[in-house]
Amino acid sequence: MTNKINLKICVGTMCYVMGGAELKDAIETLPAELTEHLNITYSPCLGCCETQRPPLIEINGKRIAGVSKINLIQIVKEEIRNAV
């Protein structure tokens, strides 16, 4: 895989309160074989918590709402599998 996957985690107020803080911890504990494919950044606010259920992430430009610690890892794995 040549291009890294862009993963953006929202750390705005709503996302942070609704579980974004845990997503940050979850990302930090991912194994190296997954993180080497990721380009992780954080956003002060993705600006869509009024219409979508926080916490939100953006993976390769796709917005995903209501992300939890567990499904974040699944989402990341799936995206890597699709990209390879």
Place this chain on the structure above:
Amino acid sequence: MKNNDNFIEVDFFQKNKAGNVVCGDSFMSQKLKGEGRIISVLSDGLGSGIKACVLSTLTVTMAMNFTAMNESILQTSKSIMNTLPKDMVRKISYSTFCICDIDCFANVKIIEYESPAYYLFRRGQFIDVPKKKIPVEREDLGNTFLWISEFKLEKEDRIIFFSDGVSQSGMGSASMPFGWEDGAKTYIAGLVNQRNDISAKELAHKIVAQAEKNDGYSLKDDTSCCVIYMRKPRNLLVCTGPPFDEKNDKYLANRVKEFRGRKILCGGTTATIISRELGLKMEVDMDIVDKELPPLSHMEGVDLVTEGILTLGKVERILTSGNTEFHKEAGPAEQVVRMLLDSDKITLLVGTRINIAHQDPNLPVELEIRRNVVKKIKYLLETKYLKDVEIMYI
């Protein structure tokens, strides 16, 4: 207080006598908004510990209220002496005080009773101000005197007054057998001449720290120092919340861009608007972490970018507690507090658009209404920290 574009910064620092949990010196400063006056009172109660604390607290409270009511100073001091409880051992009721009353035209009146003489530092040197001596008759102690001095405060002037914990620090040691005395003047002049813009807060801290050093890091008396500094105001803009009408986004961004002074943005949406409108890049900093709060961001041209309502809520809690001494690696809220306290004139630019997502009753109670938190912060900054604060809604 604003005086022809000058600001009068009042700050104070104290440390307890070694081993004591309360301080026998008390300090109080009040801004009378209607009259544009600032009154500051420092008192040292007889002895140390709880007893001294009660005496000095009574003294500063009475002196403050009587002065604010323009009561005659002789009557004020008599009332204080008659009210103070008598010491069981020494059979006297005693506390010293120093009242500094500055009016809206920067006329200063300082009344000293048995306290170490204050210093006036002007253009690189100490100025001796003539003092009027007024006898106060006492039955328990023989006659004592009030010293009254009046002068006009000029820009960059500093008034420094302290308890005898400062002037007598180091007493009995080989290098300063009679205490710090004039050494304090040399020390202060050195500090100010080295850094002309040293703040009242920093100077008060440094004087007390040096007094502690003189005493071999074990203070022999309660040590307090108040510094009053008339300076050009240090401006700070705190911008929080998106404008009610999206058309005003550009206006908000320009206000931030054109503001002369330091700038803080509190709020992810607010920061995104500014970043978009001004074309400035923003990056989240995950190195400075506070478990309770979302992280800081960095934006060129802005001194601090934080999350909004949770951070402001914590700022309000810190300002209420008064515990504002932080370590260097402080979190976002502590950094906001530090910048607030290091400023004189604070403008709070508050966007009034309500984030509907925040109105869910299932959310934590910390998600208060922005306008309420901002109002509380304004009240605290004005009354407790004597800042000039203005709120603008957009």
